[in-house]
Amino acid sequence: MEGEAIGAARCAVPAFPGSRAPDRTRTVNADGIRIAVHEWGEPDATPILLVHGALDFARTFDAFAPLLADGGYRVVSYDQRGHGDSEHADLYSWVADERDLLAVADSVTREPLIAIGHSKGGSLLVHAIQALPHRFTRFVAIDGLPFRNPHADSAVREKKSMTAPIITRWLDTRRQSTSLQRKPGTLEELAQRRARMNPRLSLAWLRYLASLGARQDADGWRWKLDPVIGASGFGPMRARWMTDRLPGFPIPMLAIFGTEREPMGWDATAADLAPYFPPTTQVHVMRDTGHFIHIEQPRATADLILRLLRS
Numbered sequence: 001m002e003g004e005a006i007g008a009a010r011c012a013v014p015a016f017p018g019s020r021a022p023d024r025t026r027t028v029n030a031d032g033i034r035i036a037v038h039e040w041g042e043p044d045a046t047p048i049l050l051v052h053g054a055l056d057f058a059r060t061f062d063a064f065a066p067l068l069a070d071g072g073y074r075v076v077s078y079d080q081r082g083h084g085d086s087e088h089a090d091l092y093s094w095v096a097d098e099r100d101l102l103a104v105a106d107s108v109t110r111e112p113l114i115a116i117g118h119s120k121g122g123s124l125l126v127h128a129i130q131a132l133p134h135r136f137t138r139f140v141a142i143d144g145l146p147f148r149n150p151h152a153d154s155a156v157r158e159k160k161s162m163t164a165p166i167i168t169r170w171l172d173t174r175r176q177s178t179s180l181q182r183k184p185g186t187l188e189e190l191a192q193r194r195a196r197m198n199p200r201l202s203l204a205w206l207r208y209l210a211s212l213g214a215r216q217d218a219d220g221w222r223w224k225l226d227p228v229i230g231a232s233g234f235g236p237m238r239a240r241w242m243t244d245r246l247p248g249f250p251i252p253m254l255a256i257f258g259t260e261r262e263p264m265g266w267d268a269t270a271a272d273l274a275p276y277f278p279p280t281t282q283v284h285v286m287r288d289t290g291h292f293i294h295i296e297q298p299r300a301t302a303d304l305i306l307r308l309l310r311s
Helices: 065-070 094-108 120-131 150-161 164-175 187-197 203-213 270-276 298-310
Strands: 024-030 033-040 046-051 073-078 113-118 136-142 214-217 220-223 253-257 282-285
Touching (some): 024 094, 046 094, 046 120, 065 298, 073 094, 094 120, 203 214, 253 298
Parallel strands (some): 113 136
Antiparallel strands (some): 024 033, 033 073
């Protein structure tokens, strides 16, 4: 199932305090799509599967994953299809992303494993764990649980209805996909663009991300993200798919929430989801923290998770 190792980065990566490149890189073949996999920690240590959010990539965990690895774990993350160093696909869907997740998990172990997901990665894991609870032992959602707020639900309802204009726009985008390109710029410009989506993250961190998550073309730098993928390019997803099943969630869960709203966040609070959690759920709120909890507070987040895993 594993393919060739991934090549080196295409530009010099600036230093960022606490960040550490993966100890190993490899690929997994997920139904014909090459998925880039990154690992921190000893290869024979207890594995943790780490799943990133939408429009992100595995190296966004560079300051967080090493802390878990130093705690004695083998931390495995991967670039979702169309993201980072993974291959682009003809189609993107929630179910395809879940199949890729399971392909990576299978490449690590066929025994039950620990899973941590941020944002969309948390929601993917909710569905995967509900479908295959025997494959997982404990789950941590880092602001990874959407809620049925009116704005999100109305947008998803419209998309799910598959009206003629929606289908036409989708087909037109697919038809143009071979010629679509993301806007080029310097690495500094890419970092500044990302700052509009992540206003709480420092420019030093965003420059670090741009140096890892972008490629250099003849006319400038572009994020290594399929231009077909937009804010909802991974397919329809309704919050009710999760909340209706949460009361019977099959394994212990730690749900971590921030308190500050951000453009890329779910806007879901611990209070919103409290009625849906089973008694086994532990809830922790990080004060004065936004959607990217593990980037704003990597040490506090890692320590919280390590205490859970050692209990």
